[in-house]
Amino acid sequence: MATKALRRPANRPERSAYSRPVGGPSKSVCIYWAAGRCTKESCRFLHPGAPESSMNLHISKQKALVWTREETSTGKGNAYNAPQKNNAAQKGNAYNAHQKSIAAQKGNATQKSNPGPTSNATQTSNAIQKSQVCKYWVDGNCVKGDRCLYLHKWFSGKGFSMLAKLQGHKKAVTGIALPERSNKLYSADKDGAARVWDCYNGQCDRVVNLSDEAGCLVSEGPWIFIGVPNLVKAWNIESNAEFNLDGPAGQVHAIVVGKEMLFAGAQDGVIYVWKGCPQTNSFVPAATLKGHTGPVVCLIVGANRLYSGSVDHTIRVWDLDTLQCVMTLKGHSGVVMSLICWDKFLLSCSLDCTIKVWAATERGSLEVTYTHSEEHGVLDLAGMTDPETKPILLCSCNDNSVRLLELPSFSERGRLFAKREIRRIGVGPGGLFFSGDATGLVSVWKWMEPYNKVESS
Incomplete structure (x- = not known):
C-alpha cells in the first residue's frame, strides 16, 4: 500500500512556537516576563511594555554592596559611587574592580598602561593614605597585605620608635607620669586603678585601688598627685607618705604645681589651691579660684x-602672687582641652578642631597670633625636643592618632596610632614619651639618636 507523503501548504512558513512574534496568538501576559526573567527572544505570550526586571534591580544592588564592601576594607567605601564604576564591577568581578580602583588612585589610565613619573597630586594622595593606619589590620583581619593602601604599623614617620606596650588598664587612661630620678612609670585610668610599671622590664609592679574614677595623674619631684571625685590623692614615692586633700566638689580633671602651690581644677568650675608645708611635708588649703562657669x-x-x-x-x-584673675581669653568655640607654655607663647587646643597660639601684646593682653586647624577635635597637647633640640608638639586628635608637629612651622614629622582615641600624652627624660588610649593601653615611645651623631660617637 502506497504511503502518502505528508504535504504542507507552500505558503506556510517554517517556524516554531518560540519564534513567533511578541504578542502572538495568545492574549495572556507572559508570567516569566512579569517576573522579569523571560529569556525568549520572541515569546508567544504578551509583553505589554518595557519590562521592569526585579531580578536586574536585585543584581544591581548586589554589585553595589560587593563594591562597597571592597571599598570599605580600604577605608574608602561609597555606595553612591559603586554603580558608576567600570564594567568589571558591573559584571560582578569584585576583585578586578578593586584592582582598577587601586590603579585609578595611583594615576590615570595612561599612567597604568605606560608608567611614568607620578604626579604631585598622586604623591600627595598616597602620602595622606599612608599616614592612616588600616583599621582592618588593627583588628587583625586585613586580607590585602602589600596591596593595602593604608599602614600596617602603629606609627608613621622617622626618627622615633615604639619601645613597649603596657597592658593592664581596663578603661581609658587618664594620666601618665615618669617622676624625676625614678625607674617607675605611673598611670591611672577611669576604672579607678593606678598602676606602677617597671621601666626595665615593662611589667606592672603594683596596682593601687583608688576606690573611684581617676580624672588625672601628674608628678612633681617625688610626689604623685591623682585627681578623683571630691579629693586629690598625694603620694610621696620616696617617703611613702600619703595624703587625701579634701575640698573639691565633683571630679578633679586637672592638677598642676607652681610656685610651691598645688592647683586642682574640678567639676564645679573652681580651682582649689593648697600650699606645701615643709614642717609636716604635707599641704594646707590656701584659696579657691572662682570664675569659670563650667568644669575646669x-x-x-x-x-x-x-x-x-x-x-x-x-x-x-591668674596672677600667682595675688591669685586673682587678670584676664579671660575667648578664642575657642569648643571645650578647651589642653594648654602648654612654649617660649613666650601659650598654646591651647580645643574640641573646635583648632590649636591656637597666644602671644602678649604691647598692652599686656594675650591675643591669638596663629591658628592651626585639624580635621578632628584636639584632646591633649605635650611639648618636648627631639635629639637635635628642635621643639616638637605632640597633638592628640579625636581620630585615634597623635600628630608630631615641628614648632613653629607646625609641619608634620609623624603620627602615632591607636585602636581608640588617645586621651593622655606624657613626656619623660632621655627622649621618652608616652600615650594612653581609651582601651587602657599605655604605649612607650622614644626618639632615636641621629645616624651621624651615633657614627661620630
Whole structure:
C-alpha cells in the first residue's frame, strides 16, 4: 500500500512556537516576563511594555554592596559611587574592580598602561593614605597585605620608635607620669586603678585601688598627685607618705604645681589651691579660684601665671602672687582641652578642631597670633625636643592618632596610632614619651639618636 507523503501548504512558513512574534496568538501576559526573567527572544505570550526586571534591580544592588564592601576594607567605601564604576564591577568581578580602583588612585589610565613619573597630586594622595593606619589590620583581619593602601604599623614617620606596650588598664587612661630620678612609670585610668610599671622590664609592679574614677595623674619631684571625685590623692614615692586633700566638689580633671602651690581644677568650675608645708611635708588649703562657669579640665603654669581651660570655652589667666584673675581669653568655640607654655607663647587646643597660639601684646593682653586647624577635635597637647633640640608638639586628635608637629612651622614629622582615641600624652627624660588610649593601653615611645651623631660617637 502506497504511503502518502505528508504535504504542507507552500505558503506556510517554517517556524516554531518560540519564534513567533511578541504578542502572538495568545492574549495572556507572559508570567516569566512579569517576573522579569523571560529569556525568549520572541515569546508567544504578551509583553505589554518595557519590562521592569526585579531580578536586574536585585543584581544591581548586589554589585553595589560587593563594591562597597571592597571599598570599605580600604577605608574608602561609597555606595553612591559603586554603580558608576567600570564594567568589571558591573559584571560582578569584585576583585578586578578593586584592582582598577587601586590603579585609578595611583594615576590615570595612561599612567597604568605606560608608567611614568607620578604626579604631585598622586604623591600627595598616597602620602595622606599612608599616614592612616588600616583599621582592618588593627583588628587583625586585613586580607590585602602589600596591596593595602593604608599602614600596617602603629606609627608613621622617622626618627622615633615604639619601645613597649603596657597592658593592664581596663578603661581609658587618664594620666601618665615618669617622676624625676625614678625607674617607675605611673598611670591611672577611669576604672579607678593606678598602676606602677617597671621601666626595665615593662611589667606592672603594683596596682593601687583608688576606690573611684581617676580624672588625672601628674608628678612633681617625688610626689604623685591623682585627681578623683571630691579629693586629690598625694603620694610621696620616696617617703611613702600619703595624703587625701579634701575640698573639691565633683571630679578633679586637672592638677598642676607652681610656685610651691598645688592647683586642682574640678567639676564645679573652681580651682582649689593648697600650699606645701615643709614642717609636716604635707599641704594646707590656701584659696579657691572662682570664675569659670563650667568644669575646669586643664591647667598649666608659666611666667608667674596660672592658665586654666574650661568646658565654658574660655581660658582664664591668674596672677600667682595675688591669685586673682587678670584676664579671660575667648578664642575657642569648643571645650578647651589642653594648654602648654612654649617660649613666650601659650598654646591651647580645643574640641573646635583648632590649636591656637597666644602671644602678649604691647598692652599686656594675650591675643591669638596663629591658628592651626585639624580635621578632628584636639584632646591633649605635650611639648618636648627631639635629639637635635628642635621643639616638637605632640597633638592628640579625636581620630585615634597623635600628630608630631615641628614648632613653629607646625609641619608634620609623624603620627602615632591607636585602636581608640588617645586621651593622655606624657613626656619623660632621655627622649621618652608616652600615650594612653581609651582601651587602657599605655604605649612607650622614644626618639632615636641621629645616624651621624651615633657614627661620630
